[in-house]
Amino acid sequence: MSDVIQSGKQKMNFHVETVRVDSHSSLSRCKSAEIVLDTDLAGNPNALNPAELLLSALSACIIKGVERVAPILHFQMKGIQVIVDGIRQDVPPKMEFIRYTVIVDTEESDERLHLLHENIKKYGTVFNTIAPGTDLAGEIRRK
Incomplete structure (x- = not known):
């Protein structure tokens, strides 16, 4: 890079x-x-297909966004998990919608969790690339 x-x-x-x-x-x-x-038309269980790779990129973007803003916000956490599900439509082929859940192991307040989520949505490169062309929605919650 x-x-x-x-x-x-x-x-x-x-x-x-x-x-x-x-x-x-x-x-x-x-x-x-x-x-x-x-890239096998029949599928390969030992690798990520392009759609799974896209969802993984979104997950990584969310976690990297948290890593970026947590020090700025003085946000304390012990860990984070991101779960992403997507539905593909056939015609035209695209991700019809994507839903995500961000689970944060933290003692921070609900307001601070909401602030963290807003920063993820505002500053995530992959998030903001996917959002305009897909029904993208999710939630953040405490572990």
């Missing part, structure tokens, strides 16, 4: 390379990381 200057503002640039391994899987590489992808 490198930074690019556009219109006077620094922008983040991402680079991923994916290769077909065989008729069952592909391999994506980014930085020093690799992930096996299910």
Whole structure:
């Protein structure tokens, strides 16, 4: 990942390379990381398919957003879990809707939990990429 200057503002640039391994899987590489992808038309139980990868990206975005804003908000927590479910429609093929639950192990007040959720929704890159084209909704709650 490198930074690019556009219109006077620094922008983040991402680079991923994916290769077909065989008729069952592909391999994506980014930085020093690799992930096996299910690109088999029959499905591959040992890898994430593209829709599952999208839902995983949303989960990671939510957790990374919490990691980013928790120190700013002085939000105390012991852990976090994100559960995401999506429904795919066939025509046209897309995620019809996505529902998520963020479960936070915290003693913070309900108001502070709500503030954390608002920050997740406002500043999440993947969240804000998915939201305009999908019925995306969720909740945050205490463990």
